[in-house]
Amino acid sequence: xxxxxxxxxxxxxxxxxxxxxxxxxxxxxxxxxxxxxxxxxxxxxxxxxxxxxxxxxxxxxxxxxxxxxxxxxxxxxxxxxxxxxxxxxxxxxxxxxxxxxxxxxxxxxxxxxxxxxxxxxxxxxxxxxxxxxxxxxxxxxxxxxxxxxxxxxxxxxxxxxxxxxxxxxxxxxxxxxxxxxxxxxxxxxxxxxxxxxxxxxxxxxxxxxxxxxxxxxxxxxxxxxxxxxxxxxxxxxxxxxxxxxxxxxxxxxxxxxxxxxxxxxx
Amino acid sequence: xxxxxxxxxxxxxxxxxxxxxxxxxxxxxxxxxxxxxxxxxxxxxxxxxxxxxxxxxxxxxxxxxxxxxxxxxxxxxxxxxxxxxxxxxxxxxxxxxxxxxxxxxxxxxxxxxxxxxxxxxxxxxxxxxxxxxxxxxxxxxxxxxxxxxxxxxxxxxxxxxxxxxxxxxxxxxxxxxxxxxxxxxxxxxxxxxxxxxxxxxxxxxxxxxxxxxxxxxxxxxxxxxxxxxxxxxxxxxxxxxxxxxxxxxxxxxxxxx
Numbered sequence: 007x008x009x010x011x012x013x014x015x016x017x018x019x020x021x022x023x024x025x026x027x028x029x030x031x032x033x034x035x036x037x038x039x040x041x042x043x044x045x046x047x048x049x050x051x052x053x054x055x056x057x058x059x060x061x062x063x064x065x066x067x068x069x070x071x072x073x074x075x076x077x078x079x080x081x082x083x084x085x086x087x088x089x090x091x092x093x094x095x096x097x098x099x100x101x102x103x104x105x106x107x108x109x110x111x112x113x114x115x116x117x118x119x120x121x122x123x124x125x126x127x128x129x130x131x132x133x134x135x136x137x138x139x140x141x142x143x144x145x146x147x148x149x150x151x152x153x154x155x156x157x158x159x160x161x162x163x164x165x166x167x168x169x170x171x172x173x174x175x176x177x178x179x180x181x182x183x184x185x186x187x188x189x190x191x192x193x194x195x196x197x198x199x200x201x202x203x204x205x206x207x208x209x210x211x212x213x214x215x216x217x218x219x220x221x222x223x224x225x226x227x228x229x230x231x232x233x234x235x236x237x238x239x240x241x242x243x244x245x246x247x248x249x250x251x252x253x254x255x256x257x258x259x260x261x262x263x264x265x266x267x268x269x270x271x272x
Numbered sequence: 273x274x275x276x277x278x279x280x281x282x283x284x285x286x287x288x289x290x291x292x293x294x295x296x297x298x299x300x301x302x303x304x305x306x307x308x309x310x311x312x313x314x315x316x317x318x319x320x321x322x323x324x325x326x327x328x329x330x331x332x333x334x335x336x337x338x339x340x341x342x343x344x345x346x347x348x349x350x351x352x353x354x355x356x357x358x359x360x361x362x363x364x365x366x367x368x369x370x371x372x373x374x375x376x377x378x379x380x381x382x383x384x385x386x387x388x389x390x391x392x393x394x395x396x397x398x399x400x401x402x403x404x405x406x407x408x409x410x411x412x413x414x415x416x417x418x419x420x421x422x423x424x425x426x427x428x429x430x431x432x433x434x435x436x437x438x439x440x441x442x443x444x445x446x447x448x449x450x451x452x453x454x455x456x457x458x459x460x461x462x463x464x465x466x467x468x469x470x471x472x473x474x475x476x477x478x479x480x481x482x483x484x485x486x487x488x489x490x491x492x493x494x495x496x497x498x499x500x501x502x503x504x505x506x507x508x509x510x511x512x513x514x515x516x517x518x519x520x521x522x523x524x525x526x527x528x529x
Contacts, residue, residue, distance in 0.1 A: 072459075186519035188451035188465030197471045198335045200502065202451025202463035239463065254467070256449035 011036065012043065016050035019163055022149040026106050029149060033156045041080070044161035049224065051164065052087045061090040063233055065221065066144060067213040068165045069157070070206045070237030080157035083207070085217045086165025088233060094171045097262050100145060100245070103269030105168060108147040108245045110263070111238040112191045112253035114184065114203055114210040115142035115172055118232045124222035132214045137230075138176040139210075141189075141255040143263055144235050145169040146242065170235055175259030182257065184209045189239045192252045201240030203255075210236035273299070275306070279313045282426055285412040289369050294413050294422040304347075307424030314427060315350050324353040326496055327380075328484075329407065330476045331428040333469040333500025343420055346470065346479050349428030351496055357434045359523035363408055363508060366529065371410040371431055373525075374505035375454050375516045377447070377466045377473040378405035378435050379497050386490025390481045392474045400493070402440040402447065402473075404521045406514070407498050408432035409505060433498055438521035446519075448472050452502055455515040462503035473499035 015032050022029045032047075033039050056062060069075050070083045094100055102108065119137030147168035150159050160166045187203040207213050213236040218228050228234065243251070247267040254260045273281070278295060285292050295302045319325065331337075331347045338344050357363060365371065382400035410431035413422060423429060440447065448467040453460055466473050476499035481491050491497065508514065508527045515524040 183519070185453055185517070186451045188449040188467070190449060190465055190467035190471075192471075196335055197467045200465035200468035202453050202465060204451060204453040204460055205463040208460060254449055256446060256451065256465075 012046050012050060015047045015162060016054070019047065019149050020051055020054065026104070028106050028151040031150050031154050031156065031159050032162055033158050039158040039162070041158055041161055044158040045224070047162035048086065048164050055087070055089055062087060063090050063093065064088040064235070065217050065228070065232070066165050066167050066170075066235040067217045067237045068160065070213050078155065078157045078160065083213060083216055083237065084157065084161045084165055085220055086167040088167065088170065088235065092167065092169050094169050094263065096171055096174060099264045099266045100169060101268045102245065102247060102265050103267050105145070105147045106149065107153060108145050108168060109242040110143055110145050110245055110251050111242040112189045112201070112240065112255065113142050113144050113235045113238055114187065114206065114255070114258065115140050116210070116214055116234040116236060118228055118230055118234065120230050122218040122228040124225070124227050125219060127215045127218035127222070129209070129211045129215050132211050132218070133179060136179050138178055139182070139258060140175055140177060141173040141253060141258040141261050142235055143171040143251065143253055143261045144238070145245070171261045171263055172233070173259030173261045177258050184211065187256045187258060189253060189255045191240065191243065193243055194250050198243055199240040203239055205239050206237040213237050275310060275313065278310050278425060279317065282310070282314060282412050283317070285369070291369055291414040292412055294418040295425065296419040296422050302421045304421050304424060307421035310425035311349065311427050318352055325350060326353040326356060327351040327498070328480055328491070328495065329428060329430055329433075329498035330469070330480055330500045331423070333476055337501070341420055346476065346500065347420070347424055347428055348480055348483060349424075349430045351430060351433060351498065355430065355432045357408070357432050357525065359434050359436055359525070361434065361525055362528045363432060363525050364528055365508075365510060368408075368410045368431055369412065371408050371508050372505035373406055373408050373508050373514055374501040375452050375462070375464065375503055376405045376407050376501055377469065377499050378403045378433070379473060379477055379499060380494060381491060382493050384490055384492050385481055386485050388482050388485040390478055390485075392472070392478055395474050395477045395481070396444070399441055399444075402444065404436035404438070404440065404452070404516055404518050404523070405498055406434045406516045406525065407501065408508070433496070434523065434525055435496065436516070436521040436523045440518075440520055443520060450518045453517045454503055454506075455517070456506060457513055461506055464502035466502060468502045469500035476500050
């Protein structure tokens with residue numbers, strides 16, 4: 007039932023990721039590509055991934071700050087799918103030769119303890135359903151040339167998601183007020199950017215409620231055990247060979263990752 | 273332009289609210305040292321007129337700002353008692369040109385400290401108070417267009433400052449990662465954390481004391497140190513209400529024509 011071009015766009019993004027060769031913005035080929043159509047492309051590739059045996063382990067929320075939304079010409083956040091092979095262990099290396107043009111950002115990650123409803127999800131329901139929260143890195147990597155993306159491009163491209171790292175520290179929500187969770191993102195030992203979790207829709211819990219309600223529209227549910235990356239606390243940094251990145255968050259732990267270019271490819 | 277003329281030009285720009293073009297535009301040889309000489313002359317003149325030195329401010333303390341100007345050490349300016357605005361008070365536009373505001377952390381020592389080899393632990397042992405703060409900057413150059421020596425001569429754009437009431441010293445171990453939220457008219461416009469100031473605001477004092485020691489000066493007990501901007505600065509406009517918040521304190525200020 008999908009349009010022919012939905013499959014074509016899906017195939018081109020899939021091939022771009024596999025061959026690490028970015029494609030032209032979809033919105034330059036089809037200028038009227040809607041956000042709904044972009045989600046159909048994303049879903050097509052998510053189905054393909056699951057058929058190939060990749061395990062869906064959660065979702066990422068993006069475009070959570072007003073400034074970024076304005077930049078991409080959208081007025082609400084977007085989301086993408088997270089698969090098990092995107093999760094890197096903390097304190098390990100990320101192989102840049104597998105990626106195209108990666109960037110890194112610090113986010114609050116939620117690990118769910120209970121399923122959420124598929125509609126009308128409120129922050130209260132989210133708070134009751136969260137198992138724990140922790141500090142995370144999201145490594146984003148656009149399959150679109152030179153990151154020349156509009157809202158529909160990044161949505162079709164699975165929210166530009168690529169890899170992520172979770173801190174092993176488990177913090178209970180109990181008395182945590184996210185508006186005061188500060189973050190420092192360092193490169194090679196020097197703090198490059200800072201932020202506070204209030205940057206994410208005022209409170210990252212709002213981002214989890216948002217994605218739960220969005221998923222409901224596609225007949226999907228957030229399940230116990232799912233990981234939700236709730237959106238960046240500040241700007242993102244480019245990743246170069248040998249760079250060492252560290253992200254610290256108040257009470258939520260630390261994540262570290264080192265960049266290595268292990269292959270000749272790309 | 274002689275040094276004396278530069279001092280007069282900066283003072284006149286402030287009093288008449290008309291901005292200047294940067295000195296380095298016409299005098300490319302105008303150096304950082306020249307800039308500090310002008311800054312000191314302005315301070316001395318203020319003190320002769322009965323103003324009181326209340327402390328110092330550090331600039332270029334974030335990696336992003338250092339990259340912007342390709343200078344990898346912080347710069348300093350002075351604060352006068354008349355620049356301090358009470359928390360929840362009013363920032364007057366009538367005495368300023370095109371002011372901007374940015375949240376910071378302020379630190380006050382309880383003992384004098386000087387020396388070129390001062391370490392962070394020397395600072396920590398002498399802290400009287402740590403405060404949530406907001407700095408008002410106001411460049412005397414048109415559209416904030418200047419090079420480093422210019423902005424040093426212009427006292428690093430210093431114009432005003434507010435300190436919160438709560439002493440955050442008991443939370444020192446949380447200071448670096450204490451999230452800071454900056455709101456304009458209720459909307460979050462910036463967030464940051466004190467780690468953005470040289471990795472730790474304490475390091476900003478280390479740099480300040482070391483730099484003062486070059487002229488055999490030191491930091492005095494009770495002087496306020498603004499340790500460096502933690503977010504982008506925002507223009508302040510008539511009727512705006514800005515709010516700075518962290519876990520243990522918050523204050524606001526309104527803006528009046």
